Amino acid sequence: MKQFLYTLVFLVSAFGFAQNSGVINGHILDLEEANAPLLYAKVSIKETGAEALSNETGLFTFENLKEGTYTLVYSFVGYETKETKVNVAASNNEDLKLYLGASTVSLNDLAALFASADVEEPSIATTNK
Numbered sequence: 001m002k003q004f005l006y007t008l009v010f011l012v013s014a015f016g017f018a019q020n021s022g023v024i025n026g027h028i029l030d031l032e033e034a035n036a037p038l039l040y041a042k043v044s045i046k047e048t049g050a051e052a053l054s055n056e057t058g059l060f061t062f063e064n065l066k067e068g069t070y071t072l073v074y075s076f077v078g079y080e081t082k083e084t085k086v087n088v089a090a091s092n093n094e095d096l097k098l099y100l101g102a103s104t105v106s107l108n109d110l111a112a113l114f115a116s117a118d119v120e121e122p123s124i125a126t127t128n129k
Contacts, residue, residue, distance in 0.1 A: 022065045022088035026096030027058040028074055038076050038100060046071040046083070074098055 028041040037058025044051040045062060047070050052060045065088045075081035079100040086094055 023093045024062045031101040041076040043074045
């Protein structure tokens, strides 16, 4: 009978703990390729520092989050970095669709990059004796 009571108390407390945590699920999608999933895009929670990579279908998951508002920062090489606020409530799974577009480089940025590459700086060599 004691084992039954211990098991019951354990299950009730585990269920109570699970009720106080939330989950954020989402997909990272490519605006440039008809909303195709972005594989291995980086997603992080600014407030906790937790990070995840999206899988082959663009899916990412953060579990066991306390109730509150979190800022998701998501990025992919060659694409914009974006931020989105998400409210997490106990026992509520947020399922998001997040979109990234390719980042752009202006002609002025390219001109400045090439101009700085043309500047020759003298090199100085020293030897220790």
